[in-house]
């Protein structure tokens with residue numbers, strides 16, 4: 376049995392994990408378990424955008440035996456540096472911990488990095504080659520699981536911050552969310568052709584290239600298209616990628632493609648930036664939503680001509696949460712009437728944000 380630790384967007388991360396490796400069982404809001412048979416979790420781990428850590432089952436114990444068993448696991452481990460992350464309500468009381476540490480040290484030399492109640496800084500664990508044991512609650516007992524994989528946070532951060540063309544005005548789609556969206560679009564299959572008709576700085580296309588997809592992009596703004604091409608060339612060199620990419624200037628409602636694509640994955644225009652600290656008139660927001668709805672409808676209609684039958688659109692559809700009401704943009708019924716089956720929408724937003732971004736999965740009917 377494996378345990379996957381989900382990132383800041385647990386629902387979305389779980390959906391991605393299930394799309395790539397199969398069914399999971401929820402243990403806590405941030406931890407799910409995955410059975411060992413029939414799953415290719417370890418082979419697919421590096422493709423995931425939403426899972427931060429994977430641990431393998433070692434023991435299941437009652438509270439009275441927890442520290443004793445933890446001591447045995449640490450004694451048996453060959454690692455010089457050891458950490459414990461506690462995801463349960465079990466209290467790691469200092470005097471019993473001290474006794475356990477003393478017990479380990481009579482058997483072998485070990486450096487205890489720390490005992491943490493909130494999980495460790497994963498970068499630190501990865502860099503210092505630390506063996507980590509996780510305490511996970513399961514009904515009245517506890518699972519002791521050893522970390523076997525940690526996501527490559529440095530690589531995701533480099534793609535976010537070191538790419539040559541950056542533009543915060545175009546939105547700041549985190550590469551991890553873009554990777555999740557790509558995986559939901561391809562359903563985890565490699566080598567697919569992905570199109571982003573609002574490509575901006577090319578974040579979606581970059582993450583698609585990282586999982587061996589052919590990528591096509593376009594944007595209304597020629598400056599953005601040039602920036603996307605610069606970013607994708609930088610990516611190709613940095614990671615020595617062999618995948619093809621292409622980007623051109625086009626309106627999303629009139630894509631100029633000479634082939635059908637497997638999936639459309641995109642963060643479209645979200646309207647002007649609205650400062651949530653200031654009072655905004657509902658009428659102004661309603662007008663923005665109306666304009667966006669028109670653009671999304673026009674785009675979705677046009678995309679039925681360039682998307683393979685059964686292919687997916689994974690698109691962020693915003694809605695605006697005002698104090699006393701929610702103003703939507705494009706409705707699910709409209710998407711259906713345009714020729715799509717609505718699979719799912721998962722909201723993604725900061726607490727109390729005015730704009731809620733619904734990651735919407737559609738299938739071309």
Ligand SMILES: C[S@@+](CC[C@H](N)C(=O)[O-])C[C@H]1O[C@@H](n2cnc3c(N)ncnc32)[C@H](O)[C@@H]1O
Nearest residue numbers: 545546573575576578595596626627642643644
């Ligand atoms: C939210 S940004 C996309 C940001 C992108 N995901 C990234 O990572 O940089 C939306 C983009 O849509 C473009 N855009 C606006 N209206 C458009 C239209 N009608 N057709 C195509 N692109 C459009 C803008 O120029 C902008 O680059």
